[in-house]
Amino acid sequence: MHIEAKHLTYVYGPGLPWEKRALSDVSFSIESGEFIGLIGETGSGKSTLVQILNGLLRPTEGTILLDGSDISDRKVNLHRIRAQVGLVFQFPEQQLFAETVSEDVAFGPKNLGVPKEEIGKRVDEALLKVGLLPQSLRDRSPFTLSGGEKRLVSIAGVLAMRPKVLILDEVTAGLDPKGKKEILARIQLLHRVEKATIILVSHDMDEIALLSQRILILKEGKLILEGSPVEIFTRAQDVRSAGLDLPTLPRILSDLRCRGFQLPTAIFEIGEAARWIRKELFRAAV
Amino acid sequence: MQLSDVVTIGQYIPGDSVLHRMDPRVKLILNTLLIVLLFFVQRVTGYLFFLAILLALVTTSHISLRYLWRGLKPILFLIAFTFIVQLLFPTEGQPLWQWWIFRITDLGVWKACFMSLRLALLVFVTTLLTLVTSPIDLTDALDRLFSFLKVLRIPVHEIAMMMTIALRFIPTLLEETDKIIKAQISRGAPLDRGNLFRRMRGFVSVLIPLFVSAFRRADELAQAMEARCYRGGEGRTRLKEMRLHIADLWATVLALLFCAGTLAFNWMPYRWL
Numbered sequence: 043m044h045i046e047a048k049h050l051t052y053v054y055g056p057g058l059p060w061e062k063r064a065l066s067d068v069s070f071s072i073e074s075g076e077f078i079g080l081i082g083e084t085g086s087g088k089s090t091l092v093q094i095l096n097g098l099l100r101p102t103e104g105t106i107l108l109d110g111s112d113i114s115d116r117k118v119n120l121h122r123i124r125a126q127v128g129l130v131f132q133f134p135e136q137q138l139f140a141e142t143v144s145e146d147v148a149f150g151p152k153n154l155g156v157p158k159e160e161i162g163k164r165v166d167e168a169l170l171k172v173g174l175l176p177q178s179l180r181d182r183s184p185f186t187l188s189g190g191e192k193r194l195v196s197i198a199g200v201l202a203m204r205p206k207v208l209i210l211d212e213v214t215a216g217l218d219p220k221g222k223k224e225i226l227a228r229i230q231l232l233h234r235v236e237k238a239t240i241i242l243v244s245h246d247m248d249e250i251a252l253l254s255q256r257i258l259i260l261k262e263g264k265l266i267l268e269g270s271p272v273e274i275f276t277r278a279q280d281v282r283s284a285g286l287d288l289p290t291l292p293r294i295l296s297d298l299r300c301r302g303f304q305l306p307t308a309i310f311e312i313g314e315a316a317r318w319i320r321k322e323l324f325r326a327a328v
Numbered sequence: 329m330q331l332s333d334v335v336t337i338g339q340y341i342p343g344d345s346v347l348h349r350m351d352p353r354v355k356l357i358l359n360t361l362l363i364v365l366l367f368f369v370q371r372v373t374g375y376l377f378f379l380a381i382l383l384a385l386v387t388t389s390h391i392s393l394r395y396l397w398r399g400l401k402p403i404l405f406l407i408a409f410t411f412i413v414q415l416l417f418p419t420e421g422q423p424l425w426q427w428w429i430f431r432i433t434d435l436g437v438w439k440a441c442f443m444s445l446r447l448a449l450l451v452f453v454t455t456l457l458t459l460v461t462s463p464i465d466l467t468d469a470l471d472r473l474f475s476f477l478k479v480l481r482i483p484v485h486e487i488a489m490m491m492t493i494a495l496r497f498i499p500t501l502l503e504e505t506d507k508i509i510k511a512q513i514s515r516g517a518p519l520d521r522g523n524l525f526r527r528m529r530g531f532v533s534v535l536i537p538l539f540v541s542a543f544r545r546a547d548e549l550a551q552a553m554e555a556r557c558y559r560g561g562e563g564r565t566r567l568k569e570m571r572l573h574i575a576d577l578w579a580t581v582l583a584l585l586f587c588a589g590t591l592a593f594n595w596m597p598y599r600w601l
Contacts, residue, residue, distance in 0.1 A: 059341070098510050121516065129514045137511045139536035149533065153516030185540070199515060 043109055043126060043206040043239055045072040045095065050104035052090050052263075064090040065263045067104070072241070074206075077233050079254030079271075080243045083285035087263040088243050089132070092209045095241070096129040125154050128205030132212045135192035138184040143169075143195055144176075146184050150203040161202075168202035169195070171236075172228050190221035194228075201232075207239040208232065214249060226253060251275070251289035259284050276307050291315060298322075339395075340462045346575055347389040347460040352469035354576040358583045359457045365587050366449055374594030375445060381586050382452060389460050399455030400448060407444045414440035463495035471561075472570065485561025493549070501542065508537050 052065040065087045072078055082088050093099040094106060097113050097120040105114050113123050131137065140146035147165045156164065166176040172194040179187075184195055193213070200208070210229065214222040230253055233240050244250050250257060250271075257274045259267035261284040267274060274281060275292040287293060295305055295315060303322045309315050342348070347355070369375055386393060418436025425432040458466070471488035478484050513519050518530040 093510065096514050098514060124514050124516055129511075131507065131511045131514075134511065136541055137508055137515075137533075137537050139533045139540075149512075149517070150515040153518060203516065 043074055044107075045207065045239075046107040047071070047095075048105050048107070050091070050094060050101045050106065052087075052094060052099060053102045054090075056102070063263055065094075065101075068260075068263070068265045069104075070258060070265060070268060072239065075233075075237050075239055077253055077255045078239075078241045079250035079257040080241055080260065081245060081247065081250050081257060081286060082260035083245060085262075086260040086284075088245075088260055089211060090263075091260070092129060092211055092241065092243055095207075095209060096127050097123045098129075121154075125203050126205055127207045127209065128200040128203055130197050130200050130208070130210045130213060132215060133193075134196035134200075134213075135184075135189065138192060138196055138199075141183060142181050143184050143187075144180040146195065147199045147202050150199055154203060164202045164204070165198075168198040171201050171232060172198045173224065174198065190217055190224065193217065193221070193225065197225075197228075205238075207241065209241040209243065211243045212245075213242070214244070214246070222249075229253065245286065247281075247287055247289045251292075259286065261285065272308060272310065275310075339399075339458065341391055341395060341459050342462075343390055343460065345388055345390045345460065346579075347385065347456075349573075349575065350579055351570055351572055351576045352461050352465040353473055353570060354572065354579060355457060355461055356466065356469045356473065358579060359453060361583060361587065362453050363450060365590055366446055366453070369446075369590060369594050370442075371594050374590055375442075375449075377590050377593040378449065381590070382449070382456070385456060389456065391456075391459050395459055396452060396455050399459070400451055403447070403451055407447050410447055411440045411444040414443050464492055467492040467495065468566075468568070468570070483560070485564075489560075497542075497545070500545070501538070504541055505534065505538055508534050 048069050050065050050068040051063070054060075054062040054064055068087075068091065080088055080091070090099065094101050094114075100116075101114050105112050107113075108123060108126065111118065113120070138146050140149060144162075144165045147168055148161050151161050151164050165180070169176045169179060174191065174194055179191075179195070184192060187195065197210075197213070208229075213229070214225055217225065226249065229240060229242065232238050233253075242250060242253060254271060256270055257268070258265060259274070259281065266284055267277065267280050275288055278288055278292070278296055281288055288296065291310065291312060295309055298319070299305055303319070304325075305315075305318050305322065309318060366378065369378060386396065415432060415436055416430045418431060418433045418439065421433030421435025421438075423431050423433050424437075461469075467488045470491070471485055474482075474484045474488075509519060512530070512533045517533050518526045519534070
């Protein structure tokens, strides 16, 4: 699904003393099947932007086109849009409510009016996609699961709607390293195997750098930087001015360069970095 | 739309006016005085004087009338209802119009106007109080004012603490509700469309997570309080000591003058005007 945002602006509480401009004049486009990393500090407007993409908020100004149709139009059927653009909120496990896992996962497709026989199929399929075994989980209460499992179940709840675009807002927040890795691997699989368009929202550069094909950086509601990871990481100054830091590897290399190591700018892989550092150490020794 | 734009219960607007700075205890007492006074007013002249005082208060508070109007909006229905009941079912007066069981009398019209005006002013006064006083200050003031009840073994401090906590969590829970509603809507929950029954069923998906989270928060708060050795009011000192200032004295004097003035205008024979 092709997404095109033109001059998006969003203002919270217009005319009130706590009026806040969350987005101003944001434009970008996302191709079908792309993996986008959306990054910015807390309060930079990331969450507002994804809610606009999902049709939950109507932009104060600007338009947003999904496959050419304008969803900021008042007449458009938002229900259909929400089925195509799946949004996994921050801490999605806090929205679990049903008695059993399968009922909870079935909530989305049921609301969409999917026939009963198909719902069961979709539930199993969604659980498998996030790496959970339907047989053992289906009839358990979601409240008895571990934190990581709860999160996976709630992601399955969105996947069961079979969205063409999947937006994940801070999906690894509060998980342990193992849980984080697991979830990111599942997302990568969804992108590669299902060819889903994915928008990963985070303030963790490492996470974004690892998976994204293209990165959008927001600062104070403005889109200040856009490009492939390689392009972005060669502009350390701009990234830092957005209140963010480079991913670990480019950061270490950039620090080494400051200490006199002669390293090329385009190293993005740990083995390559090790080779160059060894070479430099050898040069220093001679 | 955000939920917090709609709900304005106990909405405090920070500011630095005299009304903001006054001792909350004095504010509470004077507010009660104004409310009692409102019930003594029977005449147009009295109301006009009262309204003038109120507008003067609003001006000193630097709060725009729009907020007061927002506070009034939720009970407009109640005011309208009072007006209609008073208008159509009067107990006295000369009938002006009659149909079936309905009757409109001259005194009825007056009374309907008076009653709804009284109700509106009542809300107006209380809204003003909550706009210039933070909820925490208010419950603190209640705690202090009613501390004499401790003699009767009524746990005044604990009740005030419970109120403080409840008030403190209104915005938090509102934010949370907002988030859960959005999340469920994005999963296609029929919260913003369909008939009433469908919507009600959809709300289960909001209420359960909300309850779960409220219990979780309560548990966390209780643990945090216990970790800080909270044992209730016994021997507890305060972060903000309440002290009476000269402004409070002036306010009290003025309020008493207002009362006298309102009553004077109210009982003044018409021929003096």
